[in-house]
Amino acid sequence: MSKVTTMKEAIAQLVNDGDTLAIEGFTHLICFAAAHEIIRQRKRDLTLCRLTPDLIYDQMIAAGCAKKLVFSYLGNPGVGSLHAVRRAVEKGIPAPLEVEEYSHFGMVGRFIAGAAKLPFYPVRTFAGSDIPSANPRIRRVDDPYGTGQIYVVPPLNPDVTILHVQRADERGNAHIWGLMGMQAEAAFAARRVIIVAERLVDEAVIRADPNRTVIPGLIVDAVVHEPYGAHPSYAQGYYDRDTQFYLAWDTLSRDHDTLLSWLDEWVYGLAGRAEYIQRMGPEVWQRLQPGEAWSGQVNYGQYPE
């Protein structure tokens, strides 16, 4: 049974005001197309969760979608600050933003605990740091084998997780390659999962390489076909990270009104990702086109009776 739908439908049906939302992807496969649709549909009071809020949450926070941010690294990677997040935290523009802060490893532990339905996850970090004093949800337990105390973090179970993938079949079985980030854990931890794919493929393509299936359709609620949906992030083998965009964002996001103008032009003013692709123009996609470097194949074998 096909779960294929449009981004508009998927967001309308599966993302509610007040939801806890994770659009994951460590640098790689960050689904900006979904974020833009959420901004367009003016979703409100979201609790946004990601290790690295990146430009995607900078945009959503500037647009007023969020009431809270759960994170571990608040930067424009290799460039500098996330100015919109800083404005919200430092000055309450456009609205005050609650923050709940971990280290990367703390967030990793939270997603694992969420996926595994564990009440807590132990991590050998935080000792000696002020982070636990700033976040009372980071606690400690005694090791019953006598090595002393260890910090633990609570599970993170998003209402919705949205993941961009390279290819998926119509049931949501998805192949991912390149950086894996927290994709598997963020999906298994969620109550609802939206898979956004560069390519929709026949299930035979998936079944030819079952070890590459990071997300099973079993846990997927909707599948959206949205090529270039991760730009200015990237999809390994499909298009490069748009470093020019990440650098340009540092300038244009320094002023709230300039940022809003950008949203007007590139988000509110467009019906969807197809228009975004067209407006960016072919020279951008040409510039981001990688060369070919193929994986080689492995034989899974045929096993007749």
Next chain:
Amino acid sequence: MSKVTTMKEAIAQLVNDGDTLAIEGFTHLICFAAAHEIIRQRKRDLTLCRLTPDLIYDQMIAAGCAKKLVFSYLGNPGVGSLHAVRRAVEKGIPAPLEVEEYSHFGMVGRFIAGAAKLPFYPVRTFAGSDIPSANPRIRRVDDPYGTGQIYVVPPLNPDVTILHVQRADERGNAHIWGLMGMQAEAAFAARRVIIVAERLVDEAVIRADPNRTVIPGLIVDAVVHEPYGAHPSYAQGYYDRDTQFYLAWDTLSRDHDTLLSWLDEWVYGLAGRAEYIQRMGPEVWQRLQPGEAWSGQVNYGQYPE
């Protein structure tokens, strides 16, 4: 720097009497070639760890290599008992065998804790079972978030882990496909790692598909090239599981002396795996030869400046 050596050398150098040893592999990629060399070198007092002791530890225990068994399922899968293990436990033949017993999930947790250097690992199993009363190393901690108590298991850190893989380069970077079992965790948890490969390949083959690299050479001490080294277990795409052997073992292992005769003929009487392959004869390898079912390829992309 190449780590390639012979099985004889690898076992002589890296496996010591009294070691805690894990030859892992869930049905798949069980390295019988290493076990046979350990039997030949008459290693003693080993603590043998595996989820499923399978025929491999049945043989090693019958040969007198083990003083203790750490496990979760003691059977000949789909066939019945492990008669040699039962003789050791029930009758002390050839010697008494200490057992330390978990469920599968308990063993999974132990290997994860070992790989992650965690003092314990929480698992939502064992509640209401007699297993914890039979194994005092299974303990409980209080959830600091208030859901009550949860069982935990201690880390398992073998002195040596031996893994069979489909292909590896000379530094031990290894591609595995098919069932993954506990291969990654058993390797990361170990102090020393021996990789036994069906094929030795150029590192370019590994680097063409880095997501397939389950074991990084970083943690590998020796690499042995041993085709058919997992028989009667199997290597996905290379040779089938020898169900005839598993069925035959049920009969021949029922009597200790019959089993010892088998060891004389197939282990002590042979210099190594090459002779084993020859003695088995080409019709066996022909019978176990799977057809082809290729994975397809993915593009990792080329990214020039």
Next chain:
Amino acid sequence: MTEYTASEMMIAASARELAGARVVFVGIGLPNIACNLAQRTVAPDLELVYEAGVYGARPSRLPLSIGDPCLVAGATSVVSMPQLFQYYLQGGLIDVGFLGAAQIDRYGNLNTTVIGPYQKPKVRLPGSGGACEIALLARKVLIIARLNRRTFVDQLDFLTSPGHLTGGESRARLGDYGQGPTAVITDMGIFRFDEKTREMVLTSLHPGCKVEAVQERVSWPVWVAPDLAETEPPSPAELGIMRQELDPAGRYRQ
């Protein structure tokens, strides 16, 4: 009337229990055939997860082992044991698990560990494998076992996998786990569990079987449901699928 074996009756009855289930944790042997039969009859959307880490297998033959390569080739996803046990089973994705045992008590508790004392066993059985966690974490559990007094015992020698413990609310008090066993499918009839006491109650007899014969093979006084039914025998369609498609060699027929 079409003839059929007791195994075929057990397989058909087990398959029917999967009506409405979405995801089943599959074991080798009768449960494997029952799940595949259910997919072709009462539960066309049933998803199969194998303990070895395989989701969506399409086996080309009847595997001897849960880790057979035929389960891997052409599957939808193959994952490591940590992922399987943590994200699939503990994560709550499994609706139904199948279990068997060397000993079963009236509350559906199971022993697969030892006969005799643990430290000096008369018979060393396989142990838990994944059974303890399946018993706790699958939403519900189906038990398949042939009736005899050595199996259906008054008192387990070892409780490997929790059923309803000492009955009543005792399992619920364990915490946030699945509901435990809901049916015991035997070669002579089907037991379910009383909603209050959580004791086994014989609710259905297979055609030709008698309550007295069941009682002879159970060590405790058997409760019989007032509306004791007769199990519908395997239909020609069910038998056809089992015999022609699923087990043409008849390995699990006897």
Next chain:
Amino acid sequence: MTEYTASEMMIAASARELAGARVVFVGIGLPNIACNLAQRTVAPDLELVYEAGVYGARPSRLPLSIGDPCLVAGATSVVSMPQLFQYYLQGGLIDVGFLGAAQIDRYGNLNTTVIGPYQKPKVRLPGSGGACEIALLARKVLIIARLNRRTFVDQLDFLTSPGHLTGGESRARLGDYGQGPTAVITDMGIFRFDEKTREMVLTSLHPGCKVEAVQERVSWPVWVAPDLAETEPPSPAELGIMRQELDPAGRYRQ
């Protein structure tokens, strides 16, 4: 004499600190270039692990981000974040980690979280990312920072990543963690940590730099080693590799 920039001096000094190291956790920017320089000079067998989950990268260009696709293509292994943080970092495989910070105190404790009070920050900084666990779990830590009084402060506004805490045995008392920072590589000289007090001690001045200038840029009274050395300037070979191979566009030269 060959001319070079302060950044080049910092990179060369950092690379030399990697002599004998086997596995380094690589960050973007100066540490990235330092690690690649070390591989080509003092540590040919050095293995690089990137925080994004990449082992054995062979980048075809100088990446802007730690998660750049050029780090993935042609790498030896690419793993998920749970594997990276648990099996590589927490598992004890990392010999050296590099860290920078907005604020550093005399014990090598680092602040990358806030300037001002946490609940109402004057400047909201990026936070920990992986820094807190690198600081604890790498066998040793190298800190790279440019000297100025806003960075080298008497008192951190927030302790994100533990150095030697309050000095003496205070870090050892935390438990089984790495040894903490061993050097602070600045644009004017190199600090190490006194074995007893664990306070920073200036052990080497870069050519042309003066102790007084260092003191002007540090908020606490600087300890100077009795055998204060002059840092060996970047050699022509080091400069050649940096300029021709590692950063031909000169992005990290100033």
